[in-house]
Amino acid sequence: MKFKRILVFLLALALIGSSCPLGVLAENQSLVIQSLDQVAELENDSSVDDQIIVIYKDQANIGNLSLTTKDIKGGETLTDQVDIIQVTDTANVDNMVTELSANPNVLVAEKNSYIQTSALPNDPELSSEWQFERIGADKTWNVVDNPQTVVVAVIDTGVNTEHPDLDGNLVTGYDFVNGTTDMVDLAGHGTMVSGCIAAVANNKMGIAGVAGTANIKVAPYRVGGLVDNDKNLDVGYICAALYAAAARPEVRVINMSFGGYLVSSALRTAIENAASAGKVLVAAAGNEGANADYSGELAVPASYNNVISVGATDNTNKVAYFSQHNSLVDLCAPGQKIYTTNHDGGYEAVSGTSFASPITAGACAVLIASDPTLDSTTVENKLEATALDFGTTGRDDYYGYGMIQLDAALATVTPTVPLTINSFTVDKPTDQSVGTLLTLDAVASGGTGDYRYGFYYDLNGNTTTIQDYSPASSASFTPLSPGIYTLSVEVIDESNNLVKKSIVNYVVKEVTASINYRTHVQNEGWQNVVADGTVSGTVGQSLRLEAIEINTDAPAYDLGVKYKTHVQNIGWQDYAINGALSGTSGQSLRLEAIKIELTGNDAKLFDVYYQVHAQNVGWMGWTKNGEPSGTAGFGYRLEGIRIQILPKGSQAPGSIENAYLEN
Numbered sequence: 001m002k003f004k005r006i007l008v009f010l011l012a013l014a015l016i017g018s019s020c021p022l023g024v025l026a027e028n029q030s031l032v033i034q035s036l037d038q039v040a041e042l043e044n045d046s047s048v049d050d051q052i053i054v055i056y057k058d059q060a061n062i063g064n065l066s067l068t069t070k071d072i073k074g075g076e077t078l079t080d081q082v083d084i085i086q087v088t089d090t091a092n093v094d095n096m097v098t099e100l101s102a103n104p105n106v107l108v109a110e111k112n113s114y115i116q117t118s119a120l121p122n123d124p125e126l127s128s129e130w131q132f133e134r135i136g137a138d139k140t141w142n143v144v145d146n147p148q149t150v151v152v153a154v155i156d157t158g159v160n161t162e163h164p165d166l167d168g169n170l171v172t173g174y175d176f177v178n179g180t181t182d183m184v185d186l187a188g189h190g191t192m193v194s195g196c197i198a199a200v201a202n203n204k205m206g207i208a209g210v211a212g213t214a215n216i217k218v219a220p221y222r223v224g225g226l227v228d229n230d231k232n233l234d235v236g237y238i239c240a241a242l243y244a245a246a247a248r249p250e251v252r253v254i255n256m257s258f259g260g261y262l263v264s265s266a267l268r269t270a271i272e273n274a275a276s277a278g279k280v281l282v283a284a285a286g287n288e289g290a291n292a293d294y295s296g297e298l299a300v301p302a303s304y305n306n307v308i309s310v311g312a313t314d315n316t317n318k319v320a321y322f323s324q325h326n327s328l329v330d331l332c333a334p335g336q337k338i339y340t341t342n343h344d345g346g347y348e349a350v351s352g353t354s355f356a357s358p359i360t361a362g363a364c365a366v367l368i369a370s371d372p373t374l375d376s377t378t379v380e381n382k383l384e385a386t387a388l389d390f391g392t393t394g395r396d397d398y399y400g401y402g403m404i405q406l407d408a409a410l411a412t413v414t415p416t417v418p419l420t421i422n423s424f425t426v427d428k429p430t431d432q433s434v435g436t437l438l439t440l441d442a443v444a445s446g447g448t449g450d451y452r453y454g455f456y457y458d459l460n461g462n463t464t465t466i467q468d469y470s471p472a473s474s475a476s477f478t479p480l481s482p483g484i485y486t487l488s489v490e491v492i493d494e495s496n497n498l499v500k501k502s503i504v505n506y507v508v509k510e511v512t513a514s515i516n517y518r519t520h521v522q523n524e525g526w527q528n529v530v531a532d533g534t535v536s537g538t539v540g541q542s543l544r545l546e547a548i549e550i551n552t553d554a555p556a557y558d559l560g561v562k563y564k565t566h567v568q569n570i571g572w573q574d575y576a577i578n579g580a581l582s583g584t585s586g587q588s589l590r591l592e593a594i595k596i597e598l599t600g601n602d603a604k605l606f607d608v609y610y611q612v613h614a615q616n617v618g619w620m621g622w623t624k625n626g627e628p629s630g631t632a633g634f635g636y637r638l639e640g641i642r643i644q645i646l647p648k649g650s651q652a653p654g655s656i657e658n659a660y661l662e663n
Helices: 002-017 022-028 090-101 130-134 189-198 235-246 265-276 353-370 376-386 406-411
Strands: 051-056 072-077 082-087 106-111 114-117 150-156 216-222 232-234 251-256 280-284 307-313 331-334 338-341 347-350 420-426 438-445 452-459 462-470 474-477 483-492 498-509 514-521 545-553 560-567 581-583 591-599 606-614 629-632 638-647 660-662
Touching: 051 090, 051 235, 051 265, 082 090, 082 235, 090 106, 106 265, 114 235, 130 331, 150 189, 150 235, 150 353, 189 216, 189 338, 189 347, 189 353, 216 235, 216 353, 232 235, 235 251, 235 265, 251 353, 265 280, 280 353, 280 376, 307 353, 331 353, 338 353, 353 376, 353 406, 376 406, 420 483, 420 498, 438 452, 438 483, 452 474, 462 474, 514 638, 545 560, 545 591, 545 638, 560 581, 591 606, 591 638, 606 629
Parallel strands: 150 216, 150 251, 251 280, 280 307, 307 331, 629 660
Antiparallel strands: 051 082, 051 106, 072 082, 114 232, 338 347, 420 438, 438 474, 452 462, 452 483, 483 498, 514 545, 545 581, 560 591, 591 629, 606 638
8 A cells, every 4th residue: 555655646746847847846846635645654663753643534635625735745544534734844733733723624633642552461370261251151151142243443453363262263353554444463462352253162272252152343443552562553444443443333342442641633533423323442551550649640541531441350359559540430351360362372471451451342342242233332231230239339430330241241231133034025926017016024023013014116227205104114116117126025013123145136118019900991892900099090092990800919818809999870889809899890880989908907007098089180099997088968079090009108199188089
């Protein structure tokens, strides 16, 4: 990615140089920046001191900032809403932050900085996974069997994707350091954190994460950690990762095993966005509880609203000596001598609120896996209500509401089976003809209460309702246009959960049927058979029609025709069918009107239209399907006729005005 960006930058300079000497441009001119492709990309060793995090409002981007190539020398677009830009003059950073903050297209602009992971130096004493038993996870590891994956986003130093005890429990995240979905963990912290959540259980290998055998995966987001044990995480990258994770519906929990005591509007804004997206946010309370300079202070992001701040306990259930304590600690979990995966492919014991946080995040994921309808507030409330209360009775600044008890919290969850459409069918196979009655049936399960079903179809970019939401689980309709349909059903339960299922590429064919006819004309006799809208009879010769014979030509359909004529001095005759004569022959009696109808099982697929030419009137309007055409009470003769079969619901071949006149 970096090679491509640099190439674009050089190419832009080369094009400009073709019309202006490069030296003159560099000295006297600048370009207004429309895209960060116009400047160099940030290098891993570039200083954060001359970098600015920009979070945009709505659909704004770098092109809305009126910056030039004299103002900035590098930058990187991290997500649709987050950029990092590198100023040309480090001394100008503060002024540019002020200017950008006043820009109506900017939500937040601030100097970039580092924040540290919340891990302590490794303890050489390896221990068993005592934390499993201490929080009740030994009783829950194989209890939850959820079909829908719950994803925990781990914003950290990456993960060793080749670790055998994480194999199968990782999904794609993003490496913001290298700008790729290929993941590494050079520092090691992210692999340790991920193992606490999702190390594979019951695989006769190593350890197990809190998730146990539940369908819970980790999506790693790498935001720092350039070398082994590097604790520095880039705040700009963290903000981008928060926006990226918030946009993924399968991500339900976000773990943040880092913290600091900085003031960051950008980080707060990114946290608020993720909380608004309904994510459960969990963060390490901090490791400065015994540090005189920071003891009792509020670390971020743990102390932000809507973030579960987690302190650490040891294997005697006492708060760990290093665990930060303050008025916003919510819960505690094991965080000293925690045995977990490392980035070398093995295991080690580690300490820090960095590991109490993912144990809690994993517990949140287990609750959601048991009942996907749980929201973030309910998840936190269940953990707090069932926590073991240590220290001062009730909530206190060291233990929060107490140490999490996953088994007790899980016992309060009444699993809600997700609303599902088990089947959605149409009663006829694809490749039906226009006008065929189709019946759709849906069967739903799960969810809450009674269901309401809504049926509709999409054709040529237009959506048409078949049946609005109702308790009826089936609906019927007759397609009137040929094409490729998408048939859909939506089901809503009493909690307003909505699911949808579709049948795609359902083909409805154009129907084709012909109609043949001939007329007996005064002085001329029977004319030749004509078809499909051709005139039979005469026009302008004042010759009367005396009889007619009509027949359908539709071998693919069960389709016939019946018709009757109104004859001079006789009136309406009985219906004739399928080629029989209607009218008179040899009696010199004129036809004055006619009715035509289709018969057979497939008559419902078609309309038969007809139009007559009448004495003193001319061509009258088209009519259809058994309605009279012609005149009555005037003594006007019919002189010509046209007949046509069209698919059901088609427009008339012409005007329908004055199809029949009666005196």
